[in-house]
Structures are given as structure tokens and as C-alpha cells.
Amino acid sequence: METNGFLHVEDLILHFRTAAGTVQAVDGVNFQLGRGRTLVIIGESGSGKSSLAKAILRLLPRNVQTYRGKVILNGQDVMPLSEERFRREVRWTKMALVPQAAQNSLNPVLRIEDQVSEPLITHGRVSSKEAAMDKVRQAFRLVGLPVDFLTRYPFELSGGMRQRTAIAMALVTEPDLVLLDEPTSALDVLTQANLMNVLKRIKKEFGTTFVLITHDIATASDLADDVAVMYAGQIVERSSADRFYREPLHPYSKKLMASVPALKQDKQLEFIPGRPPSLINPPKGCRFADRCPARFARCAEDPPPATVDGRQVKCWLYH
Amino acid sequence: MSDNSVLLRVEDLHTWFELRRFGFFRIGHVRAVDGVNCVLGRGEAVAVVGESGCGKSTLARTILGLYTPTKGRIVFDGKVLDTKDDKAMQAYRAQVGYVQQDPFGALPPFMDVRRILDEPLVINGVKDPKERDARIRQALEDVRLTPVDDFLGKFPHQLSGGQQQRLVIARAIILKPKLIVADEPVSMLDASVRVEILQLLRRLQEAYGISIIYITHDLSTVRFFSERIFVMYGAKIIEQAKTRDLLDNPQHPYTRALLNAIPDPDPDNAHRFREVPGGEPPSLMNPPSGCRFHPRCPAIIRGKCDAQIPPDLELEPAHKVACWLYADNVQRESA
């Protein structure tokens, strides 16, 4: 993992207020990411991974209780910026998001070209409509969509094409960082593989930095340089993809990996009994302790991150 | 397969949906299932694999008796299914359990666990309340929702995703079916729970000798689950074989592409591109002529694949493929 990172996230906290209590969706997340690399954040449903994306991009719902920490992008801490400056200078110009179920996030009554050129125009990145269309066409070629789709409406496109449109929309302003929230989860296998190829090509040709948020460990390996595993609002393991996929360290990562079926090899599949803790009043110590096979006395205390050969593990076993 | 060991035989099954404009002008058909033949043995688990829109869910629902086939027939337990006979259909449905994709959606949110399991029993004429109670408890034990008393009064939203799906399975087995149709039973669950659900289905299959039709888009789970695989594309079964055989030795170009597209968790994936056929799955309203995969097929034989529908060719015993590439081989062998 590069230390002179391009994206630093430090102690990021995002808590929501609900009728049942405070939901600690993102609870002290730290990571760095080098320029041009791809970080995959792996987590199961309810682990807070989508909230993390929202916290980084400051797309907050109304019931936010606590929102603090540092998000340093290219040396600049963007957290103190006012909402207006953040919107003007950061969101969609430096960081863009491909939201979850992006194929359903397009406005059904607007033509594709109007939607994809929207971020260019609202951010004043182009001088004329023609210049905007040039950029849009470029983005379309990049994601492998025929340019004549531009004049169509979203319902005329298939799910995979709409997904690519959403990606084109995120890329059109040439952001330094693109956050992808479960970009392929609703897509078919072939479409998914196609999309992964597109992302790989963009990464190679333009050196775009990606943060890919997913629950799908196998698909994530298509793009990952670095891996962060999220569990109950915290990152429990950070590692380079190479080493993570060969030998995960945290007991949760190990169990998770053991539950992923592999097509080309026989392996005994396992599952993790129990369910993740509620993010309202999570347990005091290690949040995985209740389900952990390697649990011992110290797990009742919150483990600080341990560094093992340049990998961070939030587990007492490595202290 | 000898006749006695066959539980379900699907012959030339077609399920078409009429498309109308303004409610009465007929503008065509969606051929969601278009000529499917297959056989399922007693106690056997098969997987039907295909992408969304290939007709696999419609096939499942037709087998469940939820859709009436347009053409063809279903032979269950030696008897031809008469879709017009309501009584026979009810008796048939009682022998076929249904496990749905979205466990939360599959459970009525306003009923508690007991009521959810009670419904199929009441509807299918189990009158004795004591027997119903015993069967509800047995079903919950079978799916490991224990201690049973803790669960009986709960509502679906109080259960985790995995528990909800186990409840759906309990509902599917409570009438002691001979067949369970599971339509994407784990696709909406977390990875750490999926295996648990699949193992549970597997255990029930072995314990009660239930046959299972497992519908999925995810080939990677199939290896651990089923004995045979049917690959569907464009409303037809294009390849069927024993699981291991199909995974190790796929024949149809589509099956190969599909297998190719599925990543195993491997960091080296990041350094290579996958070979994926371009294009989109075929429209089921106006399917392509000939082989339905021919517009996307890298191995197309012009003049043949785009003109004639390939027949099911039996390459090896129990390995059938509908592809013109193998027509010569098979003919030579048989000649």
C-alpha cells in the first residue's frame, strides 16, 4: 500500500439518528489509496459500506447525527469546505459516484445525452453545448456504448447499457476518483464481465482511481489492487489484493473467503453462523467476537489495528 | 433413466405470454419457454442456469403450476398434468414446494411464523389442529429454526435474511412435497449465509428424498449443489450434463462464455481481460432464427446456425448439447 496516498480517509465517522437509536453506520474508518489504484471495500449487507461511500462524497441523508473525520483528496482536506464549495469544487469534479442500482438511477423522461452532459454543464466545465457533446461522446466510446444511443431514452436501453451510461456520467467530468457502489450486483454474468473489462481498460488507459464497494469477493478480484474488509461499520482488514486473496488474516475475512464458492476448484464451503451485530449499540470489544471461532479473553476489548507485513488487521491475534 | 426413477418429465413445453395493446389488440407473444424437454429423477437435484430473461423463472413457474403451458406437457409421478382440473392441480401443487428469491417479499409481513406455516396446511385440508401444530414444529426443526417456541410468534421482519429464507423453505416442505423448485434462493443473501441455505436444501433433499430444481444465474454455487445442470438460453435448454462434466468440459459456445465470465476469487484476475461475447440476450418476442445464440457466437457456421434450429445432440450419455458444431461428430458416430 502506498503511504504517500492520493486519498486519505482518517477517523471518518457517520452516525444516523433513528427512532430505535443511533446507527453507527461508519465508525472510525481509516485508509489511504494511491493514485491510479483501485481499492475494493468488501462488506456484507448492513456493514456500512454504502454509508462509507456517502460519507466520502458527503451525500448525507437528513437524519445525520455525527459526521466528522478527515477526507484528504490530493493533499486537500475537503471536510472543512462549505457545502456550496464542496459541491462546486469536489463532488463530480474531483470525485464521482456510480450509485447502487445505477441502471435505475437515470431519469426516465430525459434523453441520455441530456443526462450525461448534465454534470459538465452544471459545473461549467464546457463553453458550449457542442463541447459538452464532444466530451459525452468520448465518455460513451470509453465505456463501449454506441454513440447513437445518446438520443434515446433510458427505457430503450438494457440494464447493462444503462449501467454503462451511469459510469459514463461519472467519467464525463474526468474526475480523479470514482466511487462505484455495487456496480454489477444486479447484472447478469456476461454483462458483469463486460463491465469489468470496461473498468479495467479505463483504469489502464487513464489511471483513474477507483473505490469499488461490493459484497462480491470473486468479482471484486477483477479490479482490486487493495482490499479493505468492512464489518459492522469498521474496517477490520486492509491489505494489498495479492496477499489478501491468497491469505486473508482477520478471522472474518478467512471465514468470508471460505464461504465463496469457486468454479474451478473443489473446496469445502463454510458459512458464518450467527448474524452481524446491530449498528445500534454494537458490542464494546471486537465486533466480530460473537461469531469468531478464534475468540479469546482479550476480544472483550476493542482491538487496535495491528500491522503485519504492511497489512493492517483489527484483531488481537496479531498483537 | 428407467420410468420408475423418473419424477418429472417435461415434454416440448411452451409457455407464451400474449402481448396486447390497449387491452385487446394482440401484438405478439413473449415466448418465455419455447420448447423445453427435460427429465428429473427422484431425489435428484438439478440446476437450471441462465441469464435474466432466458426463461428460467417462467419454466420454474410453469412447473409449479402457476402458469399454464401454451403447448407441451408435464408428466409428474407417472401422471400427465391436467391444468384444467382444479382439484388435480391442487393435489399436484401440494407435492411441489416453492422457494422464492426474495425471502422477505415471499413472506406475508402481517402473519407470524405459525400462521405462515399454518396456511398451506389449512388450505390443503389438514384439519386436525394438533397435527398441524406437530407438522409446523417438525418443519421448523427441519430448517433449524430452533428453539421452535422462540420463533412461532415472530414476524418476518424480526428475522434475519437467512432465517427468513429458512422459513420460506419450511413452508415449502411442510406439505411433504416430492419436488422443490428453488428460484434463485440465495441470490439476495449475503455470501456468509448462502452456503448455509444451500447446505440446508441439500440436507433436506437427502433426508426426505426430495427432488430439487435449483434455478440460478450463478454457476459458481452449482458445483456444490446439484447433480446435473441445464443451461438455458433464449427460452430453450441448450446444454445439459452432469455437473462436473459440464463445468470441466463445456461444449456449447454459450456455456463456455458463461463459464469464462465467472471470476474465481483470484488476485491475478486484475491483470487480464475476459473474453466475453458482445451483444445482448435475444428478444423473446422476436427470437433470432436458427440457433438463438448465433448473433453472438464466436464459432458461428454461416448459413446453418442462422437458418436452422439445432437439435439436441447427445455427445456422451447424459450430456446433450443443441449446437451445430457437433452435428458432424454425432452423425459420424451414429453412422
Next chain:
Amino acid sequence: MNWMRTNLKLLTSYPSALAGLVVILALVIMAVYAMVSMPLSEAINLWRAGEGIWQDTPRNAAPAWLNVFRREKLPVTQVYDTTQMPGSKTVESLGGGLKEIRVVFPVEYAYDGFPQEISVFTTAQFEQARPNLTMYWLTPDGREIPLGNETLRASESFRLSQDTRLSRRLRNQPAEIGLFADPGAPSPTVLKGTYQFVAEGIVFEDAADIDVKLVVYGQLHGLAGTDHRRRDIMVALLWGTPIALAMGFVAAVGATVSTMLIAAVGAWYGGWVDELIQRITEVHLILPILPILIMVGTLYNRSLVVIMGLFVLLSVFSGGIKTYRALFLQIKEAPYIEGARSYSASNMRIVFRYMVPRVLPVLIPQFVTLIPSFVFLEATLAVLGLGDPLLPTWGKVLWEAETNGALFNGHYYWVLAPSVLLLVTGLGFSMLGFTLDRVFNPRLRGL
């Protein structure tokens, strides 16, 4: 149902719901009290009756509790009746069948305002010879004012306030002022103290008798005042409550439940059933309901049952069908419905046991908020002159106030009381209904 119970528990955490419940409870108590204290037939009797029944109440009197807020106290009605006060009548036989009957009513008067009216009612029993009665008025300062000498028939009423001869004797002041005024004061001022009303009668037969009733009408009456026909408005306000609640409830049940069931059946069966329901609904949507009601009211019958029945009937196929249908079409596609079909649940079972419970969270708040709108509708119809001819309702009170120029004449209480009741009813049910909506709806968003 358990989830309903948990929701109701949640409901109590909203102050607005509690306030709404308190209001509704108060209305229900009022309704029960009305029904227990006075049977409907009696209420109708009281409300339709003329002055015979409402002899002892003033006309257009404001509520009595106004005195609490006034420095100058206004009088309430005082009734003196020989049949009620046995000691007030003395009978002395003069022999030869002749009897003298002497009636003395001590009238305690400590108010700052004059009475509204003074009347004397007599009943006499005799066969041939009509009795004779002489009445006079003794003031606290010792004056004696003759009120008249009359030969009685079986039943007589003497409206002293309209007696011009008496008025002339009282320096051209009407009786109710002249009899109570301080003669030394430059402008009419009440002379407080104990007055005496004396009536001396002579009867000429053994069996003959005279009963006298003196009514000093106040300017205030009861909790709600009286109307132009001396009726206590409270009767209508009290009995209006059960009528309003029952009608609102029944009409709301009719309008929501039947609408929902029809929508459910249409959505589930689809095809021509659905088409038919849709077309009927569309026709209904353009029917001018108010003119139809006015027509029926004018030409056929104005009874509440007919008018409201008609309205409910007309609102069965209301726009609500479209709303419910949209909901049901969504529910129909829910996987659990398909699940139910997979174990052979019948159509009827699916509609009633699987689809309908799903919309109850929408139905219940809507139902609650709909109740007052039907109460308002009754009031509206009544104000338009389509009120029920028999029943005392809030709307009827408003209508009578309006036709008798209540506000023009300053009888604000006549309009205010029924309006406040209508308002409070609306508020109570709305507060509960809107809170119910908030409690039930988070679940709905996941529909």
C-alpha cells in the same frame, strides 16, 4: 394482530395522537351520556315540540355560564309553581261552596339585569262557575302594584310583558322592567331584594281549584342557551354527538371498506371485472353529487338515512378505487402472493387474507380522517336546507341559527357551540388519523 398492537403502542408516544384520542373519548362519553339520559324519541319530541313544552325557558337566551365572566350579573329564569311548591298555596273555605285560594311567591331578585319577560300561567278546575283571580306585586320598598283581575278559563297565560295597561301603570315601562326598577333612579336600575307575587282567587265550587305558575324569564339559560323557539340548544348539541359519530363512522366504513374491497376484487381478477369497475368509477367521478343530493332531498326525502345512504352509495365508486387499485396491483405482484398460489390458496382467500391486510395500514388512517369529513358533510347539507326533518343535529342548529339571523342579532353562542363541536370533532379525528398515518407508513414505503 400483533403488529397492530405494537403500532398502537407506538401511537401513544405521539402527543397529537393522545390529544386526538382524548377528544374522541370525550365525544364518545358525550354521546353515551346523551343516549342514556334521554331516549331518541324524547329528544325528537323535545326538538319538534312547540311552545307548550318549552314554556318555562326564555327565547334566544345566552348560556348561563356567561355570568362567570360578567361583573353585572344577568338573571336566569326563575319558575314558581304551586304544584311544585305546596306551601305557597293556602285554601280557605268561605262556606257555601265558596273558597278563597291565596298564592304567595317570594321572588328573590339579586341580578343586575332585568328579566327578559314575565308570564303567569294558570290552570283552573271547575264545572260551571269560572273562578276569579286577582294578582298583585309587592316590591321590597313596600309598593303594591296590581297586576290585574281576571276571570279564569281552564288554562290561561298572562304575558305580563305584553300587557299595555300594566305598562301604562308602570310609567310606560314594560312589565319586566317596571316591576323590578328602582323608582328613584333616573335610568332603569334593578331594585334588588325580595319581591312578592300574590294571587288571590275565589272559586265557586267544592271541587274547583286554581294552580298558578309564575315564570320570570332570565336572559341566560343552561349550558348552551336557547333558540328562537325557546328550545334548549343543549338538546341538539348532546344528541347531535351520537348522530354525528354514528353517521360519520357508518359512512366512513361504507366509503372506505366497500371501496377497498371492490378495488381488491378488481385488481385481483383483472380482465372485464376490472374494466367494468374502472368504467363505473370514471362515470361516478363526473357525477355532480351535490346537485343529485339536493334533487333527492327536494323531491323525495330529506331523512338523514336516505341522504347519507345515497352519499355513501355514490362514494363507493369514488376516486379511492383508483388509489386502492394502484396499491393492490402492486401488492398482487408481491412474491408472497405467488407463494400463496403455489400452495393453492383460493382467489377469495388471497384477496381477503393476503391482499386486504396489506392495505390496512393505509386504510385505517384514511378511515379515521374520513369520519369528520362525513360529519362536516351532514352539517353542509343541513346548512343548505337538506337536513333531516326530525333529528336534532349540529348542522340543523347551524341552519336554524343562520335562517334566524343569529349573528346579525348577536346570538353568537347559537352559531359558536355547534361550530366548535364540529371543529373539535374534525381536529380530534384528524390528529389521530394523521398520526396513525405516520406510524403505519414507514412500513408502507417498503411495499
